[in-house]
Amino acid sequence: MTTILIMTFTGIVLIGVLGFVGRRKPAADLSEWAVGGRNFGAVSMWFLQAGEVFTTFTFLGMAGLAFSGGVAALYALPYVPIGYMVLFFLAKRLWSLGKERGYLTQGDYLEDRYDSRLLGTVAAVLGVVFVLPYLQLQITGLGLIVQLVTGNSSSGTLSMIIGSALVVAFVLWAGLHGVAMTSYFKDVVMLVVLAVLLVAVPAHFAGGVSAMFHRIDKLHPEMLTIHAGPADQVWFTTSMLVSAIGVGLMCLPHAWPAVMSARDPKVLRRNYTWMPLYELCLLMPIIVGFAAVLVVKPGSSANGILLTLSKQVLPAWATGLVVIAAVATAMVPAAGILIGISSLVARNIARVKGERTQFWINHGTVVAACGLSLLLAIFRPDLLANLLLLTYSGTVQLAPAIALGFLARRPVGKVPVLAGLFVGELVVIWLTFWDKGLAGNVNVGLVGLAANMIVLTLAALAERLLTRSTTPDPDKQVAVTA
Amino acid sequence: MRPYHLIPAVPALALALMPFLPFVNTDGLWFGLPRMLVWGAAWCVLCTPALLLTERLMATEEAGTATITEGADQ
Numbered sequence: 197m198t199t200i201l202i203m204t205f206t207g208i209v210l211i212g213v214l215g216f217v218g219r220r221k222p223a224a225d226l227s228e229w230a231v232g233g234r235n236f237g238a239v240s241m242w243f244l245q246a247g248e249v250f251t252t253f254t255f256l257g258m259a260g261l262a263f264s265g266g267v268a269a270l271y272a273l274p275y276v277p278i279g280y281m282v283l284f285f286l287a288k289r290l291w292s293l294g295k296e297r298g299y300l301t302q303g304d305y306l307e308d309r310y311d312s313r314l315l316g317t318v319a320a321v322l323g324v325v326f327v328l329p330y331l332q333l334q335i336t337g338l339g340l341i342v343q344l345v346t347g348n349s350s351s352g353t354l355s356m357i358i359g360s361a362l363v364v365a366f367v368l369w370a371g372l373h374g375v376a377m378t379s380y381f382k383d384v385v386m387l388v389v390l391a392v393l394l395v396a397v398p399a400h401f402a403g404g405v406s407a408m409f410h411r412i413d414k415l416h417p418e419m420l421t422i423h424a425g426p427a428d429q430v431w432f433t434t435s436m437l438v439s440a441i442g443v444g445l446m447c448l449p450h451a452w453p454a455v456m457s458a459r460d461p462k463v464l465r466r467n468y469t470w471m472p473l474y475e476l477c478l479l480m481p482i483i484v485g486f487a488a489v490l491v492v493k494p495g496s497s498a499n500g501i502l503l504t505l506s507k508q509v510l511p512a513w514a515t516g517l518v519v520i521a522a523v524a525t526a527m528v529p530a531a532g533i534l535i536g537i538s539s540l541v542a543r544n545i546a547r548v549k550g551e552r553t554q555f556w557i558n559h560g561t562v563v564a565a566c567g568l569s570l571l572l573a574i575f576r577p578d579l580l581a582n583l584l585l586l587t588y589s590g591t592v593q594l595a596p597a598i599a600l601g602f603l604a605r606r607p608v609g610k611v612p613v614l615a616g617l618f619v620g621e622l623v624v625i626w627l628t629f630w631d632k633g634l635a636g637n638v639n640v641g642l643v644g645l646a647a648n649m650i651v652l653t654l655a656a657l658a659e660r661l662l663t664r665s666t667t668p669d670p671d672k673q674v675a676v677t678a
Numbered sequence: 679m680r681p682y683h684l685i686p687a688v689p690a691l692a693l694a695l696m697p698f699l700p701f702v703n704t705d706g707l708w709f710g711l712p713r714m715l716v717w718g719a720a721w722c723v724l725c726t727p728a729l730l731l732t733e734r735l736m737a738t739e740e741a742g743t744a745t746i747t748e749g750a751d752q
Contacts, residue, residue: 267714274693274718277725281686284729406710417705420712422697429697436694469733472725479719 200345203516204523208359211378211527215366218377222369226555229371230300230539231457236376238463243379244372244454245467246474248532249276250386252337255481255525259505260498262485266419268427269482271436277472278436279443287455287464289602290446294456301536302449302594303544309601312610313547318617319594320544323449324537324565326590331537332569334530335360336577341522344500345507345515353574359527360570367531367562372457375531382524389521390480392514393506397487400509405483412489419489426637434639438592441645445598447591450536530566538562586628589641593620593648612655620648682735686728692721 223229236244254272261269283290299305302323307316338359343352366374394405402408412419422432442448446455458464481502488501496504506518542548542558597613600606624644627635635643696717697703708716 267712270696270714270718273722274690274696277722278690278693281690281725281729284686284732285683406707409707409711413705413707420705420707420714422703422714429703432697433694465733469726469729472722472729475722476719479715482715 199512200516200519201351203513204342204345204351204355204519205358207516207520207523208355208362208527210520211381211524212362212366214381215362215374215378215531216369218366218374219370223371223373225551226539226542226558227298227300229555229558230453230535232372232376234295234457235459236372236457236463237459238466240376241454241458241463241467242471242474243383244376244457244532245471246379246383248448248451248454248529249475250383250477250525251529252334252341252522252526254478255386255390255522256337256341256499256502258478258481259485259488259502260500262482263488263492263496263501264498265427266416266421266486266489268422268432269485271432272439273475273478273482275436275439276443276475278440280468280471282440282444283446284465284468286444286602287468288461290455291458291461291464299456300453301539301543302446302452302598303540305452305601306594306597307544309606310597310610310613312614315597315610315614316544317547318614319597320449320540322590322594322617322621323540324545326587327449327533327537328565328569330587331530331533331565332573332577334526334533335566335569335573338523338526338530339573340499341503341519341526344503345519355523356570356573359523360530360566363527363531363534364563364566367534368559372453372535375528375535378524378528378531382521382528385517385524386521387477389518390477390484392510393484393502393518394480396509397484397505401487401491401505408487408490412486416489419486428637431637431639434637434642438588438639438641438645441595442588442592442641445595447594447598448536448587449540449591450533453535453539454532534562534566537565586624589624589628589639589644590621592641593617593624593644595645596649596652608652608656609659612652612659615655616648616650616652619651620644623647680735680739682732682739685732685735686725689721689725689728692724693718696721 227233232240258269258272261272293299293305293309297304297308299308301320303316303320306319307313335356339352339356341352342355343349346352366378370377398405398408402411409420422429443451446452455464484505485501488496488505492501492504503515503518503522506515510518538558538561541561542554546554546557548554548557594617596616600608600613621644624640627640627643696714699717702713702717704713706713
């Protein structure tokens with residue numbers, strides 16, 4: 197136990213130190229800090245984008261989902277490649293607009309494309325509200341990991357405090373460069389650990405991957421199909437679709453700084469082309485999770501499955517390495533989310549004059565957002581849990597606004613977009629908290645998106661009719677002038 | 679909309695329709711692995727060649743457009 201604990205805290209400190217090494221001196225302005233001076237090459241971009249995909253949810257959650265739902269966990273496999281295929285076509289336009297118009301955030305893009313500060317602010321507020329629980333999830337996950345392997349809740353709390361303090365410190369110092377540097381470490385250690393677990397866990401419990409699946413096919417064939425129940429075909433497809441739209445149209449605000457930091461659009465396109473192959477790594481925790489179907493009692497806590505199996509199979513020092521990888525999947529995405537949240541507040545919500553003041557507000561937001569998430573993770577871990585349900589379904593309501601913004605001549609104005617967004621969010625909140633069963637297994641984000649688009653279309657038609665009726669007839673105007 | 683825009687739609691559709699294909703969404707294994715897993719992994723791999731082919735066709739078209747523009751200028 198002592199070995200695991202020492203390795204865990206060494207790992208947390210090591211990630212913090214790596215974050216500091218990402219930059220020699222602090223950034224001079226917000227653009228340099230948030231998007232690294234728009235000078236990131238293919239390798240940095242690769243790890244930054246992978247950093248967003250491989251989080252605590254991927255590392256621990258996928259194994260847990262495979263244990264509880266079998267192949268239903270595979271819903272997470274296709275959405276990133278599908279989203280990246282959309283981004284492959286949008287990358288050039290997105291990057292050029294960002295460079296020309298100086299975007300740092302999602303709010304900047306919407307504000308500029310629709311010439312509406314209100315839309316920029318609304319999008320930023322929604323982004324912060326829906327993504328803050330995601331930040332808290334990473335911190336809570338960090339504490340849970342340490343608590344699970346040490347069996348000691350105070351170690352979990354201590355790890356959350358130290359981890360959060362180090363994340364804040366290196367994010368303030370190094371900005372996106374720090375996130376990139378820690379991402380290299382995170383992905384390497386995560387892949388090594390997953391490769392070891394992929395071989396060791398099935399071999400230990402069933403004599404190998406193939407033998408394990410043959411036993412599951414014999415004893416639990418239902419785990420190999422998507423069948424009737426809460427995780428049926430409708431749930432699978434609609435969840436995948438909402439997530440793919442979210443990725444493909446950059447609905448999560450913390451995805452923006454990484455894309456805006458690319459040196460040129462070719463870097464982005466190359467990454468979107470090859471990233472689907474990297475997505476296959478997602479299969480490793482899923483396969484490890486399947487081993488639990490044979491050896492762990494049904495109904496056991498799913499989130500800790502990967503760590504439980506590791507402890508049973510690996511020696512203490514190797515389990516310590518698994519914990520370091522798991523901790524990295526919490527700390528690195530947390531750093532990326534902090535940059536996304538703080539730049540939204542500084543650029544699109546606070547709206548202060550002067551670059552220096554904006555920079556200080558940004559840094560203050562980093563401390564405040566992480567501090568708030570830490571306090572909630574320690575004292576009220578369930579307070580934001582409900583909001584977490586809205587992270588994807590809520591942010592995806594920005595998809596129509598973002599998609600139409602790519603067009604050279606926007607077919608709609610800000611009012612229809614805001615009306616659609618308002619109705620979409622209302623539907624999602626209603627179906628998530630009040631009428632939970634109404635949508636059945638259909639992802640509520642998709643239902644909200646349908647309502648959003650209907651309202652947007654009707655409002656756009658009304659806007660066009662109003663504009664036509666208020667524009668004076670040019671023939672009449674000529675007659676009057678004559 | 680150009681024809682090359684449709685090339686990535688093939689793996690995207692194959693992935694999206696995965697749970698509705700009766701020969702994929704069923705018990706039994708392919709190569710010792712669940713059929714859904716093999717199908718999903720195979721089409722994920724095929725996304726990359728699809729995008730590479732699309733990129734090549736886009737580059738060919740851009741080069742063709744540039745040649746026509748140069749010819750018109752001269």
